[in-house]
Amino acid sequence: MAVHEADVRQAIAGAQTIVVKVGSSSLTHSSGHLDAARLNALAAALAAAALQGARVVLVSSGAIAAGFGPLGFASRPSDVATQQATAAVGQGLLMAQYEMAFGRYGIHVGQILITAEDTIRATQYRNVQRTLDRLLDLGVVPIINENDSLASNEIRFGDNDRLSALVANLVRADALVLLTDVDALYTAPPSQPGARRIGFVPDVVAALGDVTVTGPTSGVGTGGMVTKLEAARVAAVSGIPTVLTCASNAGPALMGDPVGTAFAPVKHRGSSRRLWIGFAAEPRGTLVADEGAAKAVRGGRASLLSAGVLEVRGNFSAGDPVWIDNEQGDHLARGLAGFDSEEIPQMLGRTTAQLKRFLGDEYAHPIVHRDDLVLV
Ligand SMILES: Nc1ncnc2c1ncn2[C@@H]1O[C@H](COP(=O)(O)OP(=O)(O)O)[C@@H](O)[C@H]1O
Numbered sequence: 001m002a003v004h005e006a007d008v009r010q011a012i013a014g015a016q017t018i019v020v021k022v023g024s025s026s027l028t029h030s031s032g033h034l035d036a037a038r039l040n041a042l043a044a045a046l047a048a049a050a051l052q053g054a055r056v057v058l059v060s061s062g063a064i065a066a067g068f069g070p071l072g073f074a075s076r077p078s079d080v081a082t083q084q085a086t087a088a089v090g091q092g093l094l095m096a097q098y099e100m101a102f103g104r105y106g107i108h109v110g111q112i113l114i115t116a117e118d119t120i121r122a123t124q125y126r127n128v129q130r131t132l133d134r135l136l137d138l139g140v141v142p143i144i145n146e147n148d149s150l151a152s153n154e155i156r157f158g159d160n161d162r163l164s165a166l167v168a169n170l171v172r173a174d175a176l177v178l179l180t181d182v183d184a185l186y187t188a189p190p191s192q193p194g195a196r197r198i199g200f201v202p203d204v205v206a207a208l209g210d211v212t213v214t215g216p217t218s219g220v221g222t223g224g225m226v227t228k229l230e231a232a233r234v235a236a237v238s239g240i241p242t243v244l245t246c247a248s249n250a251g252p253a254l255m256g257d258p259v260g261t262a263f264a265p266v267k268h269r270g271s272s273r274r275l276w277i278g279f280a281a282e283p284r285g286t287l288v289a290d291e292g293a294a295k296a297v298r299g300g301r302a303s304l305l306s307a308g309v310l311e312v313r314g315n316f317s318a319g320d321p322v323w324i325d326n327e328q329g330d331h332l333a334r335g336l337a338g339f340d341s342e343e344i345p346q347m348l349g350r351t352t353a354q355l356k357r358f359l360g361d362e363y364a365h366p367i368v369h370r371d372d373l374v375l376v
């Protein structure tokens with residue numbers, strides 16, 4: 001069944017829970033410093049939606065942009081340690097601006113800083129979910145950023161685009177709004193002659209092959225259009241419509257006006273935690289499945305049992321993400337390991353009954369439970 005743009009726009013206009021992501025480039029002057037007027041205009045548009053009853057979550061970049069000026073740097077720092085220190089200073093300043101901006105409308109804001117690492121574990125994941133739900137129940141606008149000062153380099157999101165799509169899942173959002181410094185997705189970077197504006201993308205997966213996108217061009221943004229399309233894809237496969245436009249279009253976009261680019265959802269809603277496993281987590285190791293186990297995993301709804309695991313590679317702890325590969329080295333799935341990597345060699349090839357007999361009850365479990373596994 002064809003999905004029409006008008007239906008997608010209408011779904012966005014009627015959304016009860018909305019995640020809005022704003023990039024650094026939309027909150028800054030051309031010098032890279034935080035622009036309070038742009039931030040205030042955004043807060044006004046979001047406050048209007050919140051005052052009409054919408055549950056609004058804001059994923060905001062800008063900590064580094066807010067911090068480097070006060071620290072005396074002429075431009076955004078490029079080394080990780082200075083970026084992390086700058087974000088620690090800037091995050092507080094950013095929140096102070098938001099508090100003031102939303103305060104004009106009688107709305108409180110609440111800060112949540114997320115690392116990819118601490119949300120892939122089931123307990124932390126549920127804690128974040130519960131906190132966000134409660135904040136929204138209380139009429140607060142949660143403002144989320146990556147916890148830049150703690151995130152380790154290998155596992156950080158870096159940009160906030162993918163984080164926003166995962167947050168949209170977490171709060172079971174009805175719409176995702178990506179605000180940036182271009183008014184829409186174009187067939188090529190807008191600076192290229194002949195680049196055409198795209199108003200509607202019925203199938204983001206199919207569209208990926210038809211557009212040319214690059215990383216950031218603004219000097220302050222991180223992911224560019226590449227990570228925005230990735231976010232739209234994650235949202236689409238989770239059943240969430242997305243609109244991408246410039247920050248000054250936030251109000252019309254939320255009202256369902258035909259601004260920017262609307263992306264239709266391509267699937268019904270999936271399990272949100274599985275999406276974290278699939279998209280957020282960088283695998284720490286590999287479990288090599290034998291032919292039978294590979295087939296069972298590929299078929300879906302099967303756990304990876306130690307009887308079908310031939311080899312374990314890498315150093316990881318129970319709860320960490322791992323690849324599940326076949327013997328040919330193809331990735332079949334990602335999952336969360338049920339055991340530490342050093343516990344697994346003694347379990348290899350053993351049935352659950354043997355594990356129980358030789359190693360004890362605590363080992364008589366799948367190496368990766370089917371609820372913790374997503375096919376790739
Ligand atoms: N096909 C495309 N359509 C639109 N913009 C694109 C495209 N390819 C690359 N871009 C660039 O992506 C930039 C937005 O990304 P970025 O600077 O990371 O913004 P943000 O800070 O909002 O995350 C735009 O300024 C634009 O130049």
Ligand SMILES: N[C@@H](CCC(=O)OP(=O)(O)O)C(=O)O
Pocket residue numbers: 022023024025060061062063064065087145146148158159160161220221222223224
């Ligand atoms: N977490 C970082 C965001 C990094 C960044 O620039 O992201 P984006 O502008 O969304 O590409 C910050 O607050 O500075």
